[in-house]
Amino acid sequence: MRKSLLLAVALLVTLLAMVPALAQDATEVKMWIAFTDNRLDWAKQKAAIFNEKFPQYNVVVEGYNNYEELFAATALAAEQNSLPAIVQYFEVATQDARDSGYFKPIAEALGDRTEVNGIPVNLEDIIAPVSAYYTLDGQWTSMPWNTSSAIMFSNMNILNAAGVDSPPATWAEVEAACEAIMAMDNAPEYCFTWPNHGWFFEQWLAQQNGLFANNDNGRADRATEVVFNSPAGVAILQWLDDMKSKGYLYYSGAQGGASWATVDQSFQGQQTAMAVYSSSDTAIYTNTGRENGYEVLASFMPYNQDAEGGWTGNLIGGASLWLVNGLAPEVEDGALTWLLWLTNTENAAEWHQVTGYIAIRQSSVDLLNTEGWYDALVANGASQVWLDNPAVQASQGKVWYAENPNFIVASDQLAQSTVTPATSGALLGSFPAIRNVVTQAIDTVLLTDEDPATVLDNAAAEANKILEEYNLLNAPQ
Amino acid sequence: MSPIFPVLAIPAALGAIIMAWLFQRRRLSPALGAAAGGAAGVVGALIFMLPLNFCTFEAERDTIDRVFGAALIGIGMALTLWLVQWGAGWWQARRAPPVDVGFQFQQPGVFRGRLLPLVFLAPTLIILALFLYYPSLDTFRLSTLLVRLGARRTAFVCVDNFTSLVADPGYYSSLLTTIGISLAIVVLGLALALLIALAAYQPVAGARIYRTLLIWPYAISPAVAGVIFLLLFNPAGGIINHLLNGIGIPNIPWLNNPTFAPWAVIIASVWKSMGFNILFYIAGLQNVPKDLQESAAIDGANAVQRFRHIVFPLLSPITFFLIITNMTYAFFETFGTIDYLTRGGPLESTTTLMYRIYQVGIQNNDLGKAAAQSIVLFIMVIGLTILQFRSTGRRVTYGA
The missing domain is CATH 1.10.3720.10 (MetI-like)
Known part of the structure; x- marks a missing residue:
């Protein structure tokens, strides 16, 4: 008895030892991403399909809790020479990623190839605001993946009851709608809300063609100063402050992740009529409304009607996938193949449908505008997450965007944006820390009587100190 | 002039005076006390000043940095002077005739050698050293730097992070x-x-x-x-x-x-x-x-x-x-x-x-x-x- 147990253990150990040996035939391509929810499941399912299609590669996806943790893990791995092949960085860490020297621009790795392992490169297909963000020094730097924009969700039941037919487009219209809504007998607790996160300030600033940092938002040359304390920046704080003093604004607080959750709760509990939010949650917002008997309509993020030139455009958010520098040629090719396949027309469409991140390829938008999208995606190799999605199943055989109009809003908003340095998004070091400074400034304006212009000037001074320290450690000498 | 000389001379003098007085109270040679105290004062000052390279006393530094530097030297000196004082006490106690306690029992459960207990303690000590003591000490080094994960270089900022x-x-x-x-x-x-x-x-x-x-x-x-x-x-x-x-x-x-x-x-x-x-x-x-x-x-x-x-x-x-x-x-x-x-x-x-x-x-x-x-x-x-x-x-x- 004892002997057979020992034998079994020995056999098991031998078998386990053989597993890596078997897998060694395929080149391992490791990818680290900052998701642990169904987005990680999706990526893992996609990797399994990819590994079947390309048996010479073995893509392994590992999830981290959040971007900050992944960032730290990457820096530590770099010190120990154990970087994976691909790392996901959020958009505000783009300058940090670029300065770190860990990564190789995608364009450089591609050279003049138009296809890798039979997968066409075709980067012209990626919509303009996205390619503008990730094109640095004139070349493609990282591969966009999860890309979103800020849009507004409106509870049309409340708006219609107040006699407002369509979601307001400008700040003034929002205020007018709020006046009507709050005057109703059965008015909700609040009219308008948004999560206090620096990203929304950046969006409202870009809409007014306002720069966040000098040197064309850090795109012409390294940013050395922030310039967000401009009249355009002050106007944002002034408007939010007015909205709050009139009792229209539900202030979500400056609690980072939690402020998103409090907005979710107040909008989904129908305590607030309108919420500016990330398009990444389009699926959840739309479905919650559907399940609870109120209509949710997505619309462009409302803009400052008094800005010179009106609405210039919005910028993107989200994260991109960076190719690690100094990989073995076969690993680098495997990584490129995987990146191109993961973001091909069908996969970009699938990712868009299960999350609400925008479809980064024009061809994906075109595909979803036909009735044949379902079959095309299945033929490409569909993930279980996608197959289990009720909206996907319900819209099968119909035009996706006709059935799910909220999904096109963010893409349309970006497609209609004029690409300027302001709408391309800022590149500057220590951006996450500077973002926190802006969030704190908004917090101060909304919770004290301090003057928005002074508060924003102080915030800029603090941000400049952070930026100066960053550049001291990172700028080429 | 280099700030090093006064930064070391003052603690040396202070240490010498304090120890001479303390040694006298213990009925030991004050001269010996002064010598030991002077040395301890210098070592105490160096504990913090050597890693900091005397930066708190550089000409372009603010008053607050100097005060902070002086406080650090004070802490270092307190440590070394206390050690000297404790050493002197220990030495005196050893010289005193041993008290006769009659015959001693062989205590059960006591290790005879010095090595064996260390071997048993080694796993804990190694883990503590690697995951607790080393990071703690490294924190002191980091606290004098401008440092970011993933940055190209670090910059020495003296005690700015504190002040x-x-x-x-x-x-x-x-x-x-x-x-x-x-x-x-x-x-x-x-x-x-x-x-x-x-x-x-x-x-x-x-x-x-x-x-x-x-x-x-x-x-x-x-x-x-x-x-x-x-x-x-x-x-x-x-x-x-x-x-x-x-x-x-x-x-x-x-x-x-x-x-x-x-x-x-x-x-x-x-x-x-x-x-x-x-x-x-x-x-x-x-x-x-x-x-x-x-x-x-x-x-x-x-x-x-x-x-x-x-x-x-x-x-x-x-x-x-x-x-x-x-x-x-x-x-x-x-x-x-x-x-x-x-x-x-x-x-x-x-x-x-x-x-x-x-x-x-x-x-x-x-x-x-x-x-x-x-x-x-x-x-x-x-x-x-x-x-x-x-x-x-x-x-x-x-x-x-």
């Missing part, structure tokens, strides 16, 4: 916030726990079940508690406001008003540590002698008087122990609750010192400043820990 705290109003407000929140947690937490423990200690049917259930919150992770309270406290659509509305109280902006947000953290934290406190109080109540209470009752003392004059004084060791553990909890373990509930906001009204370090070090990736702040906090931990050791070692006694 900038003195001029930072945000840091003081964090200190006050920490003290305020901690005090409220301790006072409220202990008062409520004692009240509930008294109730749960009553001989009622199913008392054991109540007692078990009361301890449950302690087993819930801070993150889960944070999420639960986030949903409860949400100003729009939260349950607590809904209930308050029911009894005619208007909506309270729990999470986005700097007056109420600390209370949200305090309530969540008190709830979280409640089980632990109740557990100890019930244990304490079981040790309050019944006969004392009975005789007091016979003498005509009512329930309040019995509690006031018998039970509460007898519980005081437990109360003291709980004050210390709750203080430590409030200082260092409310992080999870704050992170989920308020993220230090609004207006930094819930940014405790611990949370501030996380913001600076992890969110802003400014490791040098975070290291400096954790050293300041570290000194506070030492203070609390010493108190805790004393309270557990000596003052907590059960029964007679």
Whole structure:
């Protein structure tokens, strides 16, 4: 008895030892991403399909809790020479990623190839605001993946009851709608809300063609100063402050992740009529409304009607996938193949449908505008997450965007944006820390009587100190 | 002129004077004391100044840096002079004739060699050295640098990371916030726990079940508690406001008003540590002698008087122990609750010192400043820990 147990253990150990040996035939391509929810499941399912299609590669996806943790893990791995092949960085860490020297621009790795392992490169297909963000020094730097924009969700039941037919487009219209809504007998607790996160300030600033940092938002040359304390920046704080003093604004607080959750709760509990939010949650917002008997309509993020030139455009958010520098040629090719396949027309469409991140390829938008999208995606190799999605199943055989109009809003908003340095998004070091400074400034304006212009000037001074320290450690000498 | 000479000469002279005087009191040679004290003074000054390369006394530095440098030298000297003083005492004791204690027993369970105990201790020591002592020492190095993860280089900034705290109003407000929140947690937490423990200690049917259930919150992770309270406290659509509305109280902006947000953290934290406190109080109540209470009752003392004059004084060791553990909890373990509930906001009204370090070090990736702040906090931990050791070692006694 004892002997057979020992034998079994020995056999098991031998078998386990053989597993890596078997897998060694395929080149391992490791990818680290900052998701642990169904987005990680999706990526893992996609990797399994990819590994079947390309048996010479073995893509392994590992999830981290959040971007900050992944960032730290990457820096530590770099010190120990154990970087994976691909790392996901959020958009505000783009300058940090670029300065770190860990990564190789995608364009450089591609050279003049138009296809890798039979997968066409075709980067012209990626919509303009996205390619503008990730094109640095004139070349493609990282591969966009999860890309979103800020849009507004409106509870049309409340708006219609107040006699407002369509979601307001400008700040003034929002205020007018709020006046009507709050005057109703059965008015909700609040009219308008948004999560206090620096990203929304950046969006409202870009809409007014306002720069966040000098040197064309850090795109012409390294940013050395922030310039967000401009009249355009002050106007944002002034408007939010007015909205709050009139009792229209539900202030979500400056609690980072939690402020998103409090907005979710107040909008989904129908305590607030309108919420500016990330398009990444389009699926959840739309479905919650559907399940609870109120209509949710997505619309462009409302803009400052008094800005010179009106609405210039919005910028993107989200994260991109960076190719690690100094990989073995076969690993680098495997990584490129995987990146191109993961973001091909069908996969970009699938990712868009299960999350609400925008479809980064024009061809994906075109595909979803036909009735044949379902079959095309299945033929490409569909993930279980996608197959289990009720909206996907319900819209099968119909035009996706006709059935799910909220999904096109963010893409349309970006497609209609004029690409300027302001709408391309800022590149500057220590951006996450500077973002926190802006969030704190908004917090101060909304919770004290301090003057928005002074508060924003102080915030800029603090941000400049952070930026100066960053550049001291990172700028080429 | 190089600042090195006066920086070493003054501690040497001071050390020599102090030690000469102390040696004289011990009836040892003052000259020897002066020599040892001078050397100790120099070594003491060098402990901090050598790694810092005397930067606090450079010409372009501010007064505050010099004061800080002088304080560091003072700390270093206190350490080395104390060592010399202790050494002198040890040497005197050794020279004194040994006291005859008759014959000595061979004590059982004592290692003969020096090596064997070390071998047994090695795994623990290695783990401690690698994962505790080395990172702690490295924190001191980091605190003198401008350093970011993933940056191309680091920059030496002398003691700026410390001295900038003195001029930072945000840091003081964090200190006050920490003290305020901690005090409220301790006072409220202990008062409520004692009240509930008294109730749960009553001989009622199913008392054991109540007692078990009361301890449950302690087993819930801070993150889960944070999420639960986030949903409860949400100003729009939260349950607590809904209930308050029911009894005619208007909506309270729990999470986005700097007056109420600390209370949200305090309530969540008190709830979280409640089980632990109740557990100890019930244990304490079981040790309050019944006969004392009975005789007091016979003498005509009512329930309040019995509690006031018998039970509460007898519980005081437990109360003291709980004050210390709750203080430590409030200082260092409310992080999870704050992170989920308020993220230090609004207006930094819930940014405790611990949370501030996380913001600076992890969110802003400014490791040098975070290291400096954790050293300041570290000194506070030492203070609390010493108190805790004393309270557990000596003052907590059960029964007679």
